[in-house]
Amino acid sequence: MRxxxxxxxxxxxxxxxxxxxxxxxxxxxxxxxxxxxxxxxTNLVWDGNTYISQSPWLERTQWNVDNKMTVPELAVTLSALxxxxxxxxxxxxxxxxxxxxxxxxxxxxxxMPTPGDTxxxxxxxxxxxxxxxxxxxxxTAKIKVKGxxxxxxxxxxQHVYQAGCIHSFCDIGCTxxxxxxxxxxTMGSSPTPTRTFIPWASAPAHxxxxxxxTLTFTSGVSSGQSRTIQFADSTGITLSYPLYEQPTxxxxxxxxxxxxxxxxxxxxYSNTQHFRAFPKVPPINTAY
Numbered sequence: 001m002r003x004x005x006x007x008x009x010x011x012x013x014x015x016x017x018x019x020x021x022x023x024x025x026x027x028x029x030x031x032x033x034x035x036x037x038x039x040x041x042t043n044l045v046w047d048g049n050t051y052i053s054q055s056p057w058l059e060r061t062q063w064n065v066d067n068k069m070t071v072p073e074l075a076v077t078l079s080a081l082x083x084x085x086x087x088x089x090x091x092x093x094x095x096x097x098x099x100x101x102x103x104x105x106x107x108x109x110x111x112m113p114t115p116g117d118t119x120x121x122x123x124x125x126x127x128x129x130x131x132x133x134x135x136x137x138x139x140t141a142k143i144k145v146k147g148x149x150x151x152x153x154x155x156x157x158q159h160v161y162q163a164g165c166i167h168s169f170c171d172i173g174c175t176x177x178x179x180x181x182x183x184x185x186t187m188g189s190s191p192t193p194t195r196t197f198i199p200w201a202s203a204p205a206h207x208x209x210x211x212x213x214t215l216t217f218t219s220g221v222s223s224g225q226s227r228t229i230q231f232a233d234s235t236g237i238t239l240s241y242p243l244y245e246q247p248t249x250x251x252x253x254x255x256x257x258x259x260x261x262x263x264x265x266x267x268x269y270s271n272t273q274h275f276r277a278f279p280k281v282p283p284i285n286t287a288y
Contacts, residue, residue: 005122008111020112024051024123025058025076030102046110046118056080056091060107072147074107074127079140093244095141097225100131105145164261165277169213175274181257184218189249191235198247199236207232209268212258215239220251229258 004012011017022040026049029035037058038044038051045051061075080091091099107127110118132144160166167173170181187193188201198215200207215237216226227239237255259265266275 002124002126004124008121008124011111011113011121017113019121020115022110022112023058023060023126024108024110026106026108027100028104028106029099040115042116044110044116044118046108046123071150071153072127072129073132074105074129074145074147076105076143076145077140078143092136092141094224095134096136100134100143103131105129105131161278161281163277163279163281165259165263165266165275167261167274167276169257169259173274173276174271176269176271178256181213181269182254184252184254187220187247187249187251187253188236193236193247193249195242195244195246196239197236198239198253200234201249203234203236207234207237209257210237210255212260214256214258215253216256217243217247217251217253220247221245222247222251229255 011019022038022044024044024046025037025039027035027037034049036049036051037056038053039058039060040051040053043050043053057079059077059079078091078095105128106125108123109126110123111121112118113120127145127147129145129147130150132146132150134144135142165174170176170178183204185204186201188199191197191199193199204210210229210232213229213232214226215229217223222243222245225243227241227243229237230240231238259269261277263272263275263277263279266272
């Protein structure tokens, strides 16, 4: 059973009243950024947030609700124009670049006595879940969203005995703050930059700290694109995967330091009290 406002319950019970309805999609990224979209033909304001009706356009499938312990799944089709979006890059390029990794989606159905009047009757919560598989083509992004009960379908022990720390750098278990280890830099012109090599305009004192970290461009043709840092030294940064476009000298980027999950690195960050691993456990190749 789904809950609704008292006003909506009275209207539905009375019957014979024409109502307008629309889907409201609230998307929360892993970094806390929120996007609000609607399937209605005009923008709608609800709960202090403006739900955008144009670019991207979202459509969804139906799903069934039963009394069994199953994971519901919602299929959402996102269509968008090849125009700038939230940082200067096409939204489809950003999705391919990992925009929705770890994101959640909440779907509401809003009921309106007149188009645009979202405050009188309120909403009904229909679905809440995590982004799963995403299939891209030239026009749309086909997204699968799995219900929050999907967390119960993961075989994970309470404790994992392994040589490397089970925490991700700057997550809730690590307790460090990502902003403290993120620095803005400018791209240089020498050595010659490529789509996988980004020279420093001014190299940091310890460029090796950024190995296994993340580089995110904040200006230029590659603005909004992020890549894992495979290697870094005084000459520049080598990326794990090439950028879509060739950046140029003067473009700016944020570099987030990396962590190889060893106790040595944790000591470097003065965070050994949160180191959760068993470095004495032998690696796989010697554990015979």
